[in-house]
Amino acid sequence: xxxxxxxxxxxxxxxxxxxxxxxxxxxxxxxxxxxxxxxxxxxxxxxxxxxxxxxxxxxxxxxxxxxxxxxxxxxxxxxxxxxxxxxxxxxxxxxxxxxxxxxxxxxxxxxxxxxxxxxxxxxxxxxxxxxxxxxxxxxxxxxxxxxxxxxxxxxxxxxxxxxxxxxxxxxxxxxxxxxxxxxxxxxxxxxxxxxxxxxxxxxxxxxxxxxxxxxxxxxxxxxxxxxxxxxxxxxxxxxxxxxxxxxxxxxxxxxxxxxxxxxxxxxxxxxxxxxxxxxxxxxxxxxxxxxxxxxxxxxxxxxxxxxxxxxxxxxxxxxxxxxxxxxxxxxxxxxxxxxxxxxxxxxxxxxxxxxxxxxxxxxxxxxxxxxxxxxxxxxxxxxxxxxxxxxxxxxxxxxxxxxxxxxxxxxxxxxxxxxxxxxxxxxxxxxxxx
Ligand code: EPZ
Numbered sequence: 001x002x003x004x005x006x007x008x009x010x011x012x013x014x015x016x017x018x019x020x021x022x023x024x025x026x027x028x029x030x031x032x033x034x035x036x037x038x039x040x041x042x043x044x045x046x047x048x049x050x051x052x053x054x055x056x057x058x059x060x061x062x063x064x065x066x067x068x069x070x071x072x073x074x075x076x077x078x079x080x081x082x083x084x085x086x087x088x089x090x091x092x093x094x095x096x097x098x099x100x101x102x103x104x105x106x107x108x109x110x111x112x113x114x115x116x117x118x119x120x121x122x123x124x125x126x127x128x129x130x131x132x133x134x135x136x137x138x139x140x141x142x143x144x145x146x147x148x149x150x151x152x153x154x155x156x157x158x159x160x161x162x163x164x165x166x167x168x169x170x171x172x173x174x175x176x177x178x179x180x181x182x183x184x185x186x187x188x189x190x191x192x193x194x195x196x197x198x199x200x201x202x203x204x205x206x207x208x209x210x211x212x213x214x215x216x217x218x219x220x221x222x223x224x225x226x227x228x229x230x231x232x233x234x235x236x237x238x239x240x241x242x243x244x245x246x247x248x249x250x251x252x253x254x255x256x257x258x259x260x261x262x263x264x265x266x267x268x269x270x271x272x273x274x275x276x277x278x279x280x281x282x283x284x285x286x287x288x289x290x291x292x293x294x295x296x297x298x299x300x301x302x303x304x305x306x307x308x309x310x311x312x313x314x315x316x317x318x319x320x321x322x323x324x325x326x327x328x329x330x331x332x333x334x335x336x337x338x339x340x341x342x343x344x345x346x347x348x349x350x351x352x353x354x355x356x357x358x359x360x361x362x363x364x365x366x367x368x369x370x371x372x373x374x375x376x377x378x379x380x381x382x383x384x385x386x387x388x389x390x391x392x393x394x395x396x397x398x399x400x401x402x403x404x405x406x407x408x409x410x411x412x413x414x415x416x417x418x419x420x421x422x423x424x425x426x427x428x429x430x431x432x433x434x
Contacts, residue, residue: 003394004407005426007416007433008366008387011291012252014413018240018259019045019404020070020233023097024195027172028202028233029053029074030100033062034108034179035206036077037228044072044233048401052091056098060085060105075228076108088115088148095401099127099169102151103176106139111152116143121334121373129170133161137177137185158183158222166191166302171218172199179208181222190218193303194263198234205229235259238309239403241267242378244287245310246410248276249317249386251291254413257284266306270296270314274321295323295360300331312338312379318358319347320386325358338376341369345387366391374402381406385415390430 020043029050032039044050046069054072058064061079066072079085085105092098093115105112117127131141131151139153158181161174171191176199178185190196192214200213206226212218240259247254248271261268261280268278268285273296276289295318300308308331318325319342329335336351343349345364350357366389371377377399384391393399396419399406407417418429 001394002396002419002421003392004381004384004396005418005420005429006381006384006391006393008364008385008389008391010250010385010414010416012247012250012254012385012410012413012415015255015257016243016409016413017257018235018243019043021045021195021198021236022047022049022402023168023193024198025050025233026053026097027100027176027195027199028231029057029072030097030104031176031199031203031206032074033057033060033076033079033104034176034203035226035228036075038073038075039206039228040067040071040073040230042071042230042232044070045236045404046070047404048397049095049097052095053097056087056089056092056101059089060087060101085109085111086113086148093147094118096125096169099130100173100176102130102134102149103173106134106151106153107156107177107180110154110156113144113148113150116147116149125332127169129163129165129167130173133170133174134177136161137174137181139177156181158185158220160186161188163187163189168193168196171196175200175203175210175218175220178220179203179210179222179226180224183222185220185222187218187220188216190216191302192216194234194237194260202229202231205231237263238307238375240264240285241307241310242313242382242403243409244268244271244278244285245313245317246382246385247287248274248289248293249320249382250415251289252413253286253288255284255286259283259285261285266304267310270298270306274318293317293321295321295325295358297326299328302331308332308335309375311335312376313382315349315356315358316342316379316383319349319360320364321360323360325360327356327358329354329356335376337372338379341372341380342383344369345383345391363388365389368392369394371395371398374398378403378406381410381417385410385417392426
């Protein structure tokens with residue numbers, strides 16, 4: 001099994017280029033099947049989640065071609081319309097975003113049969129808001145044998161949907177189902193994340209009529225058909241944030257390129273508050289730190305609040321900062337599973353329900369760690385880079401789902417990290433780096 005071996009203690013310095021946004025890509029790739037024409041999508045991050053979704057899209061009968069490592073052509077015109085629109089394989093069951101095929105296939109063919117979503121174990125993660133939206137548009141749904149959900153409709157008719165909870169996935173899924181519906185759909189209390197706006201912009205470039213994405217009211221006027229398009233996905237806010245925090249935690253100086261600084265404001269504000277220094281340019285940010293950081297309080301919130309996907313990375317940093325910090329996780333109830341791992345490194349964190357009380361320590365010591373999920377895994381990498389001595393991180397398959405060439409990018413910044421597959425490779429690396 002692959003794992004990372006990391007020798008901590010180096011300040012990260014240099015430049016890193018951020019890939020396309022995973023969570024925007026997942027919505028956009030699914031959306032591409034809404035037209036029979038070819039869509040060319042650029043800046044697709046080359047990560048496990050996008051590859052799994054693309055394989056599932058291909059299995060529906062769509063034509064999927066990689067033009068290069070980050071550019072994909074999808075043509076939904078080869079999908080056979082009928083009752084066999086099934087999205088299921090061993091891998092799609094492990095990711096969350098397979099559910100976007102529900103909205104996309106329902107929108108186009110009025111029928112979808114999709115494996116129930118998996119994804120990181122960070123909480124209950126129900127899909128009631130997705131199904132509620134589909135029902136209001138006129139669809140029926142049921143969970144069928146084999147852990148699949150079938151959604152179908154004779155007609156999809158525009159409607160008014162109020163979301164009880166702000167949900168990224170449900171907002172995107174309802175947009176996908178509503179763009180070809182008859183009449184007007186309004187989504188109230190919609191999610192406002194940058195990837196919502198990116199999916200809406202992509203759909204609009206296909207000829208959809210979506211207004212208000214990025215605000216809490218999205219208005220969609222159904223159109224009869226969508227056309228092919230060429231589109232480039234926005235940079236990944238969370239990959240960028242992860243490298244920003246990594247620079248701060250290691251007392252480094254890193255220029256993070258290909259970002260939209262506006263999307264990073266909540267992260268920049270917290271880093272400035274704890275004593276790092278963030279400079280914004282047009283499409284890059286520089287993060288500098290002398291390693292002496294202070295405590296703060298953080299509450300995760302839907303965008304533009306502090307993202308839950310950055311909570312573990314900040315916690316790792318605050319656990320090395322002077323004073324007591326409090327983190328309140330208000331989106332997912334199971335997002336503190338990294339705390340047990342950090343304790344092996346000497347961190348002092350007490351979790352009570354959705355709150356973590358962090359008492360900063362001077363340093364971490366290297367340890368053998370297990371990545372509990374994607375962002376927590378990235379956070380443990382930051383901890384290991386900041387620690388004294390060697391650490392290993394197992395279960396990195398979670399990290400590979402969302403970060404492209406994570407170890408390569410860290411090495412280019414001077415971090416000492418290697419992905420190894422067996423004991424011999426690990427020993428070789430340890431001997432090489434001393
Ligand atoms: C998306 O998950 C992201 N995943 C997550 O990214 C991210 O953490 C999350 O949004 C929040 O920003 C993808 O985009 C593939 P939600 P999603 O629906 O859509 C509740 C990462 O690390 N809810 O916005 O599943 C839910 O329980 C990941 O890249 C319902 O109650 O999240 C949660 O409390 C992990 N009913 C809240 O809403 C529903 O039907 C927000 O969840 C749906 C959600």
